[in-house]
Amino acid sequence: MKNKLFISILFIFSLSLQSETTKEIYSFANDVDQERFYTLVDTYRCPKCQSSNLAGSNAPIAKDLKREIHRLIEEGKTDEQIEVFLSSRYGDFILYKPAIRKNTLILWIGPFALFLLIILFVVRWNITSKRQPKDLEAENIVKAIERTRLKKLVEDE
């Protein structure tokens, strides 16, 4: 029994090892380049699978783009040049952090504008709701005065 368990555990681990090795392996001239590669494939979005970055995607196009990024790094291209390479082909779509331009302005300013608007609204709402009790009090006083005047009028009749 114990033996069986041991073997099945071994089997499970051997499977995960195997799937690890099917991942593409890229070699680099130095550690800095390798670090850059991993940062870059983390930074860009996979054009095919919209909710994943290049690193996390196994789509054929993501593999191709990883290969291209590897090639560009090996050719000595800078990060900026690689970004130009990618965005001139796949557009802003693959940038998680789009450039500040007229058509992307709403992305950058929108959340702050919305936040400010909400703050303004909340503050205004607070002010008006605080004022309300006082107003009610004044109203009550007015009502009390009127009531006594009415009473007086009725008594005078």
Added chain:
Amino acid sequence: MNRLTHYLPLALFIVLVLGLFTFLDREESDLRSVLLNKDFPNFSLSRLDNAEIITKDDLLELPSLLNVWATWCVACLVEHPFLMELKNESRIKIYGLNYKDDRNKALKLLDRIGDPYELSIFDKDGKLAIDLGVYGAPETFLIDNEGIIRVRHVGVLTPEVWEQKFNSVLSKLKEDEK
């Protein structure tokens, strides 16, 4: 507090939803066509049917379509009859870009179902496809007389899509030529 301010959050929410819908919808078509009105990228790849290396200059018949296809692409089979129709009625020449495929399988498939292409470029590693911003198959491009990309369509090329996106641009190109 008056009535109007009660409805303010709801109004803001509706504006937000409408705004996001129009903005994101427009985004989609904008972002995916960076290569529109730009030169068709240069390339140096083998033909599908033999080992001859071809470049952009070998795309002789312009204006023409460039259709990205592969044997693993099921949707490509769906649009295949329409591509055959375009070829047989000689409405436009079509070049094929065989994308990340197996050469033998691709040739066999064309033998079996018919070849709508003037020639097919064999792009095993997706090199030219990356330069075109392709991220799947099928995709279809319209290249004008000067080698400039005028239309891009991602997905199946149906007669409807042809009418809506390609035909008007093509007839305008032909008119300008005269």
